Amino acid sequence: MEASVEPEASSSVRMKVLWSFARPHLKVLGLGLLLSLAVSAMGLASPMVTKWVLDSLAVDASLRDPVLVLVGLLLLGAGLGWCQWVLLGRLAEDIVYDARRRMILRYLGSRVFELLRRSPGELVTRVTSDTVLLNQAASTAIIGLINGAIMILGSLLLMARLDLVLLGTTLAALAVVLVIFAVLMPRIATVEEKAQAALGDLGSDLEGTVRAIKTVKSSRAEGRRYESLMRHVGSSRRHSLRSVKIQAGAWTVAGVGLDGALIMVLALGAWRVSEGHIGVSTLVAFLLYVWGLTGPLMELTQNLTTLQSGLAAAGRISQVDAMPVEDRRADLRVVEGVARGSGAVTGPGHDDFGVPAPDPRSGRGGPPPGDAGPEAPEATESSDSETASRPVLELAGVTARYAQDGPVAVQGIDLRVPATGHVALVGPSGAGKTTLLSLMMRFLEPEEGELRLRGTPYGQLSPALVRSAFAYVEQETPVVPGTIRENLLFSAPEADEHELQQVLRRLQLEDMVDRLPHGLDTALTDTNVSGGQRQRIALARALLVDPAVLLLDEATAQVDGVTEAAVQETIATHARHAAVVTIAHRLSTVVDADRILVMDGGRIVDEGTHGQLLTSSQLYRSLVAALRMETPVG
Numbered sequence: 001m002e003a004s005v006e007p008e009a010s011s012s013v014r015m016k017v018l019w020s021f022a023r024p025h026l027k028v029l030g031l032g033l034l035l036s037l038a039v040s041a042m043g044l045a046s047p048m049v050t051k052w053v054l055d056s057l058a059v060d061a062s063l064r065d066p067v068l069v070l071v072g073l074l075l076l077g078a079g080l081g082w083c084q085w086v087l088l089g090r091l092a093e094d095i096v097y098d099a100r101r102r103m104i105l106r107y108l109g110s111r112v113f114e115l116l117r118r119s120p121g122e123l124v125t126r127v128t129s130d131t132v133l134l135n136q137a138a139s140t141a142i143i144g145l146i147n148g149a150i151m152i153l154g155s156l157l158l159m160a161r162l163d164l165v166l167l168g169t170t171l172a173a174l175a176v177v178l179v180i181f182a183v184l185m186p187r188i189a190t191v192e193e194k195a196q197a198a199l200g201d202l203g204s205d206l207e208g209t210v211r212a213i214k215t216v217k218s219s220r221a222e223g224r225r226y227e228s229l230m231r232h233v234g235s236s237r238r239h240s241l242r243s244v245k246i247q248a249g250a251w252t253v254a255g256v257g258l259d260g261a262l263i264m265v266l267a268l269g270a271w272r273v274s275e276g277h278i279g280v281s282t283l284v285a286f287l288l289y290v291w292g293l294t295g296p297l298m299e300l301t302q303n304l305t306t307l308q309s310g311l312a313a314a315g316r317i318s319q320v321d322a323m324p325v326e327d328r329r330a331d332l333r334v335v336e337g338v339a340r341g342s343g344a345v346t347g348p349g350h351d352d353f354g355v356p357a358p359d360p361r362s363g364r365g366g367p368p369p370g371d372a373g374p375e376a377p378e379a380t381e382s383s384d385s386e387t388a389s390r391p392v393l394e395l396a397g398v399t400a401r402y403a404q405d406g407p408v409a410v411q412g413i414d415l416r417v418p419a420t421g422h423v424a425l426v427g428p429s430g431a432g433k434t435t436l437l438s439l440m441m442r443f444l445e446p447e448e449g450e451l452r453l454r455g456t457p458y459g460q461l462s463p464a465l466v467r468s469a470f471a472y473v474e475q476e477t478p479v480v481p482g483t484i485r486e487n488l489l490f491s492a493p494e495a496d497e498h499e500l501q502q503v504l505r506r507l508q509l510e511d512m513v514d515r516l517p518h519g520l521d522t523a524l525t526d527t528n529v530s531g532g533q534r535q536r537i538a539l540a541r542a543l544l545v546d547p548a549v550l551l552l553d554e555a556t557a558q559v560d561g562v563t564e565a566a567v568q569e570t571i572a573t574h575a576r577h578a579a580v581v582t583i584a585h586r587l588s589t590v591v592d593a594d595r596i597l598v599m600d601g602g603r604i605v606d607e608g609t610h611g612q613l614l615t616s617s618q619l620y621r622s623l624v625a626a627l628r629m630e631t632p633v634g
């Protein structure tokens with residue numbers, strides 16, 4: 001399975017992404033470069049001091065000064081080298097931190113279906129492994145490249161001072177090395193990117209396999225899964241091996257080039273010494289410089305390779321950067337605001353557009369009338385019945401699709417959800433019921449038409465503000481990583497122990513919690529609670545919020561009697577003072593609904609109570625029959 005869905009990033013985009021990680025650390029990078037240059041300068045000075053030692057020997061002068069300088073250079077170089085190592089190591093970790101943070105924020109802030117169409121395993125690989133490749137590239141490699149280049153330039157200048165003829169020979173050998181490098185290096189980035197993509201595919205395939213392990217085993221498909229997984233493992237290995245071969249080639253060329261230069265300089269230099277053009281000390285110093293070129297040249301090679309891997313990672317990270325966020329105005333600050341615990345949106349008491357944030361514990365999330373925004377209806381002293389009949393949610397002419405060129409999922413939906421009461425959605429599979437809930441929760445934006453929360457168009461509210469009016473109980477009720485307590489308090493972290501115990505009692509979860517080794521603080525997994533218990537935990541989570549609108553996607557599979565009773569009780573109690581919208585799969589749910597909407601082919605085709613629909617709607621009757629519902633007299 002090829003999990004990547006994005007086009008490859010161009011090299012200029014990759015460079016830009018890489019630079020965007022380095023830019024915030026320019027000061028540290030500058031300091032690192034200075035240290036690096038200082039260490040290099042110590043290295044560059046050594047041959048000259050060696051020449052000083054040799055010249056002193058020739059004229060019988062004291063060796064004390066040059067030897068002291070040589071030892072001093074060594075010690076200073078070692079000290080500065082240590083500082084540079086620590087500084088750059090820290091910088092590299094900071095860059096990984098930034099990259100991971102940036103991607104995590106993007107995942108959490110991106111549009112729901114943009115995220116869902118990608119494989120979770122692949123998204124995980126980008127955060128965990130691609131960032132590691134990036135770190136060296138955006139820190140040490142940049143400095144190494146500059147330093148290596150300066151070192152080579154410095155060596156060449158000093159060599160020019162010693163002898164121009166020998167310099168010419170050295171340059172010729174270096175030119176050959178550089179040309180071969182220029183050809184090999186871009187190939188490394190391409191191969192590395194393919195290796196990383198294979199790793200991403202492996203992550204996604206492995207994640208899917210582990211998730212479906214029961215199906216895999218019951219289908220006796222371990223062998224086929226193994227083959228598929230190993231294909232990705234092999235592909236990653238193949239690309240990485242190619243990269244290793246190219247790198248080995250580059251290193252060998254660099255080594256041979258240098259050795260060749262050394263031999264040529266030695267032969268030519270010996271001849272020039274014998275001819276009396278240069279002294280022996282000059283030849284020795286020159287040879288030391290050629291020898292010393294190994295360091296910066298290797299540094300250059302290594303860092304160019306690192307840079308290529310980093311560029312490949314930057315390409316994949318740039319694809320994450322391109323994922324559209326839900327709320328462009330608030331962008332990722334919304335997520336950060338929530339992470340800092342500043343309420344449902346970005347600031348305490350107010351959302352990112354100055355709209356007062358709802359009190360999540362007030363039982364009525366979302367903007368109170370007159371508070372929702374500039375065009376919100378005026379708060380009036382309306383009677384209870386007026387308030388109840390005023391729609392909390394309206395959909396006017398809503399049409400939506402999941403992809404721009406995809407088929408229409410729902411069409412021309414007009415719907416008013418009163419502030420209290422129970423609205424049930426029924427319809428055949430693919431009719432558009434879940435899509436309707438996604439639109440209400442603003443996971444999906446309508447292509448045409450408008451949604452309004454207490455009269456305020458969704459467009460004037462941030463997604464977080466819209467969602468604060470809802471609690472959503474998914475059909476699959478996924479487990480959120482954490483303990484049972486954390487799962488329960490997920491939507492209402494401020495709920496106190498008393499409220500927690502109350503909902504546990506209401507949903508008959510007390511016994512289950514008591515039986516667990518650490519009670520509420522037991523880690524919740526897919527296996528330590530039953531499907532029905534998980535559903536009741538999800539219901540408890542919703543009840544703790546006491547939302548203005550409770551959205552409930554009923555499980556299609558048969559649930560146990562306790563859970564079924566808990567669902568009925570939850571709906572009935574909540575519908576008395578707030579709105580409940582259910583996707584109903586059980587007769588017991590629809591019979592009690594105040595209003596039932598029958599959906600088919602993305603439209604609402606019939607509407608009424610159970611009794612009315614039994615006489616007026618052929619589709620409803622067939623749905624009831626298909627579900628083998630017992631039909632009480634309506």
Ligand SMILES: Nc1ncnc2c1ncn2[C@@H]1O[C@H](COP(=O)(O)OP(=O)(O)OP(=O)(O)O)[C@@H](O)[C@H]1O
Nearest residue numbers: 113402403409427428429430431432433434435436
């Ligand atoms: N994530 C998605 N991407 C693309 N198309 C989708 C997506 N989810 C649903 N659809 C399509 O939208 C249409 C409505 O689907 P939806 O899930 O809303 O139906 P449903 O009534 O909830 O069905 P079910 O009872 O089987 O869950 C279908 O044609 C479906 O194929």
